[in-house]
Amino acid sequence: MEKLLPHEVQEKLSSVPKWKLTDEKWIERKYRFRDYLKGIDFVQSVATLSEQVNHHPFISIDYKVVTLRISSWNAKGLTALDFELAAKYDEFYLRETS
Amino acid sequence: MEKLLPHEVQEKLSSVPKWKLTDEKWIERKYRFRDYLKGIDFVQSVATLSEQVNHHPFISIDYKVVTLRISSWNAKGLTALDFELAAKYDEFYLRETS
Numbered sequence: 001m002e003k004l005l006p007h008e009v010q011e012k013l014s015s016v017p018k019w020k021l022t023d024e025k026w027i028e029r030k031y032r033f034r035d036y037l038k039g040i041d042f043v044q045s046v047a048t049l050s051e052q053v054n055h056h057p058f059i060s061i062d063y064k065v066v067t068l069r070i071s072s073w074n075a076k077g078l079t080a081l082d083f084e085l086a087a088k089y090d091e092f093y094l095r096e097t098s
Numbered sequence: 099m100e101k102l103l104p105h106e107v108q109e110k111l112s113s114v115p116k117w118k119l120t121d122e123k124w125i126e127r128k129y130r131f132r133d134y135l136k137g138i139d140f141v142q143s144v145a146t147l148s149e150q151v152n153h154h155p156f157i158s159i160d161y162k163v164v165t166l167r168i169s170s171w172n173a174k175g176l177t178a179l180d181f182e183l184a185a186k187y188d189e190f191y192l193r194e195t196s
């Protein structure tokens with residue numbers, strides 16, 4: 001996939017408003033859970049999808065806060081896939097917390 | 099649990115030689131996996147135990163490298179429990195990779 005242009009990144013970002021651009025090459029979101037193990041279930045869902053599409057976000061787990069950070073290193077920046085996955089992760093989060 | 103004294107920390111560290119002391123208050127180890135989802139299974143085991151003993155390490159997943167960092171914030175440093183858990187995590191790793 002091709003690296004998005006800055007205005008394309010801004011447009012895509014508006015569709016996943018809880019994600020933040022960091023260092024121009026990454027988007028990042030923190031997800032908070034009431035229950036630690038719900039956060040771990042979420043990580044499991046994220047990981048399973050990541051493996052299916054062979055595109056793996058950086059994940060960190062600080063007790064009940066899970067942070068995801070994603071970029072396309074082979075495109076040296078953000079691609080449409082990063083934003084598609086961000087939207088999917090947001091869906092998983094809604095599922096875990098609803 | 100009580101915070102360990104520096105010489106006690108050094109003694110305990112010798113029983114988990116792959117763990118490194120960082121910032122005096124934390125111990126940390128990186129685990130490498132051949133298979134991404136094996137790393138995720140490992141995280142699941144670590145998380146389940148953490149919840150059982152109510153002591154949760156910081157976990158990060160950078161593709162096939164899982165990093166654990168642990169400390170006892172209520173003791174403001176390292177306790178015997180941190181080292182017991184480190185040894186358990188090492189056992190889980192051996193199980194996943196053998």
